Amino acid sequence: MTDIDVRLREDVHLLGELLGDTVREQHGEAFLQKIEAIRHSAKADRSGGEEQLSSALADLADDELLPVARAFNQFLNLANIAEQYQLIRRRDADQPEPFEARVLPELLARLKAAGHTDDALARQLGKLNIELVLTAHPTEVARRTLIQKYDAIAAQLAAQDHRDLTPAEREQIRERLQRLIAEAWHTEEIRRTRPTPVDEAKWGFAVIEHSLWQAIPSHMRKADQALHAATGLRLPLEAAPIRFASWMGGDRDGNPNVTAAVTREVLLLARWMAADLFLRDVHSLAAELSMQQASPALRAKVGDCAEPYRAVLKPLRERLRETRAWAQAALTTAQAPGPQVLQDNRELFEPLHLCFESLHACGMGVIADGPLLDCLRRAVTFGLFLVRLDVRQDSSRHSAALSEITDYLGLGRYAEWDEDTRIDFLQRELNNRRPLLPAHFKPQADTAEVLATCREIAAAPAASLGSYVISMAGAASDVLAVQLLLKEAGLLRPMRVVPLFETLADLDNAGPVMQRLLGLPGYRAGLHGPQEVMIGYSDSAKDAGTTAAAWAQYRAQETLVRICREQEVELLLFHGRGGTVGRGGGPAHAAILSQPPGSVAGRFRTTEQGEMIRFKFGLPDIAEQNLNLYLAAVLEATLLPPPPPRPAWRELMDQLAADGVRTYRGVVRENPDFVEYFRQSTPEQELGRLPLGSRPAKRRAGGIESLRAIPWIFGWTQTRLMLPAWLGWEAALSDALARGQGPLLAQMREEWPFFRTRIDMLEMVLAKADAEIARSYDERLVQPELRPLGEHLRDLLSQACQVVLGLTGQSVLLAHSPATLEFIRLRNTYLDPLHLLQAELLARSRGREAALDSPLEQALLVTVAGIAAGLRNTG
DSSP: OOHHHHHHHHHHHHHHHHHHHHHHHHHOHHHHHHHHHHHHHHHHHHTTOOOHHHHHHHTOOHHHHHHHHHHHHHHHHHHHHHHHHHHHOOOOTTSOOOHHHHHHHHHHHHHHHTTOOHHHHHHHHHTOEEEEEEOOOTTOOOOHHHHHHHHHHHHHHHHTOOTTOOHHHHHHHHHHHHHHHHHHHTSOSSOSSOOOHHHHHHHHHHHIIIIIHHHHHHHHHHHHHHHHHHHSOOOOTTOOSEEEEEOTTTBOTTOTTOOHHHHHHHHHHHHHHHHHHHHHHHHHHHHHOOOOOOOHHHHHHHOSOSOHHHHHHHHHHHHHHHHHHHHHHHTTSOOOOOTTSOOSHHHHHHHHHHHHHHHHHTTOHHHIIIIIHHHHHHHHHTGGGSSEEEEEEEHHHHHHHHHHHHHHTTSOOGGGSOHHHHHHHHHHHHHOSSOSSOTTOOOOHHHHHHHHHHHHHHHSOGGGEEEEEEETOOSHHHHHHHHHHHHHTTOOSOOOEEEEEOSHHHHHHHHHHHHHHHHSTTTGGGOOSOEEEEEESHHHHHHHOHHHHHHHHHHHHHHHHHHHHHTTOOEEEEEEOOSSGGGTOSOHHHHHHTSOTTSOSSEEEEEEOHHHHHHHHSSHHHHHHHHHHHHHHHHHHHHSOOOOOOHHHHHHHHHHHHHHHHHHHHHHTTOTTHHHHHHHHSSHHHHTTSSOOSSOSBSSSSSGGGBOHHHHHHHHHHTTOOHHHHTTHHHHHHHHHHTTOHHHHHHHHHHOHHHHHHHHHHHHHHHHOOHHHHHHHHHHHSOGGGHHHHHHHHHHHHHHHHHHHHHHTOSSTTTTOHHHHHHHHHHHHHHHHHHHHHHHHHHHHHTSOOOTTSHHHHHHHHHHHHHHHHHSOOO
């Protein structure tokens, strides 16, 4: 075991000990001993002993359930902090740099060895266009106030990671840790009310303020240093290879709480936050840049004054104050921005750039390359609008709105027209100079909301908005319909309207839809940039299982790349990935490198889901590591794309997908008991009433097909069956082995990044699955007549594990990653009691009507949060 492993264990032990002291302080020594007994029982059960854990939990009184759940939940959060800090802790001189720090320099060396010139590398790196789209998450349960305390705990772990601390300094750090852990313990983990979309947006802004604001300039500085070391060239100041967008406050698909008024409020809050953050930067710069010597260009701007840099920065500071004050006032009363309000990002960038150039010209580059350069990098990356807000709506809402309009105009019902008729109508109206709607048209509420959203888009500055994403797109007319509604709202500038292909059938149909759309007269001329297409991971996996969905996503991308190349149109693929394997999740670096050749051509757009935002970007150093991985992966996929799959691989993948979808749908759709078993064996019903997110758990009434992909997967994750991530693979791979195709599977895993990444992610999720935990839920919650189905599913899970072990040649899942295995084992000691507690609490809550703020319901929600924290990528 390495020194780092030892230090991780020491951190986990220290945090656990301090948590124990806090619990003892409030509940007494006897209660703490009960928790220790439960923990030791969980360890004994995992070691093959008798089932001590169930009896230890059975001895708990009703009033002890909540504090016990809270204790194990808190420990898992503290273990997460220790594990995260492990990734960024100080290393000794003889310890290697982490992969995340080496990845770009090593890649640049490989690219040079492959024949790429210095100029070409610098040019490509400078013009990369990566956009990470932050999305809200119905399963992100941790409160912002607790996240801030966890960040402070991580900071204290960093403070103690110095060998030259005095005993008094070490004791001071321990006291601070004790105080922070006590503050976390005495703070409710779970919010009492469901967050609003504005709350979610503020949570996203907080991640920028407390982490990404520091991470971006540091990341850019190191990327620039790596480029200079490899080529002697620098990144231009205007380069922003990674930017951020958001769905928080813009994603109205199935969420009636996101209205036009909410979107307007979130846009204003983003402007307020941007002005406030830049005001802090500029205020500091005005204090620091007291130099007198300046370039002729700067002197021409400010005249002959004693402090020329301050003379440039102080007016900018005043305009930022005016901008912040206007945004604050506009939140309550609509008002036009005054002449001092900053509207164009050049107004922010140019004064800073002028100071930067002057300092370099006067031999003060060391000063220019400090906080001023950091502020310039932020100005280019975040700008006056902080993040670009996407708008998303379901295609059926646009169709319904147009049906009401055409019906009112006496043209018939748009929804009843065939595709040709729709396209003829839409193109005619898009080219018509007169408005479609008369001023006195009074639409129904749903149509009025669609039109109001379009008016907010038209009124907002172009730089504040990203794309308009159409969920469940299935035809070229879906794109034209949005364009027409935006035109009616007065939008005169181009905006990317993005079809989202989600189900298996939609993914297979993506090529023909885009072929028709790009072939329409005048459509390509109106693009003004790349054609963006979004690939849905969540719903396709829920629809067909991950075997068939992954292959459909790959083939759809290949087809779109070919069509856009033939049409001479740039393509931007937008990946709707979630945190879990069942929703396209997994390590981003490997996932990007496994995309089809040509699909990552210097451009990459992907969603980052709620709880994964916290784990990947919640701390500046962690955020920097993940930004490095994105940058390097997109650069490598652009300049060293993988070869296309061989015909034999394609043929076998077609067969695997067919076998996988048949097995998956045979269980999920065709077994008449499946829906009822799912609802009894998982907390799916309870998730819908818990205050987890602003969005309802269902789009509409109905069975599995009506469920959102996130709670569908979240429910199975809570019970550790992890069914959506693996169901179908066990049959597909077993059948292939039975046909004697083992050597071909091995070749695909060795030589094809797409297949290797799928198997690696499958192995990871199977290592976290636990049939015995899933069985314990069945025994407590499922009616006897449905239990054979659970037994069958656990048999399939066992088959999946065995076939993956056979494919990888290992005796234990993740044997190649002992550190990961060790941490899963450590977490299980604290997860096992939470699982059994949750099953017990579910049984009790289903037997009676408990208020949401009752101890029973609070304890249930704490177990949900704790299990989510323990498993990390949960939804």
